[in-house]
Amino acid sequence: MSSLGLYAERSHRIHSRKRLRLTIRWRLREVMARQRMTNKRLAELMGVHPNAISYLRNQDTFPRIGEETFNALCKFLDCTPFDLIEYIPDEEKDLD
Template sequence: MIHWKLAVIMAERNIKNNELACLINMNPISISKLKVRRRFTRIDESTLNALCKALNCQPGDLLVYEEDKPDTK
């Protein structure tokens, strides 16, 4: 499973939704929606590029792969 770590990266860099929204020319509500995701669904290349540039990070900093755990029922 791919985990989305935007909220973690933003917290580490002490960047608020409004500030990031201004940096990448996006609506703060859109940033909030991106931030609350825990699982990675999809994101377009231009948004990922803008996030990496604004946060001074690599795509691998925002996305983390963890193997699915088998059900233990």
């Protein structure tokens, strides 16, 4: 078999596999509502601008935040990281 044939066969095997897409749902909106915490108050406690809290609050999937921010959210909302995130596996999807 030619090298092109081997490449095509290998490529087909890779692309015919199923992939599971994982989603981490960001639940800051729900946690803040439960705590009756406003953007302004949380921003004051964390020492950030209220727009930064608004941005984080409006995310549906886990945002790129640093350890310090994540720790501060947990501290000032009196919650654990698992209160702020939820793991939701999507259905398998064909790559074909």
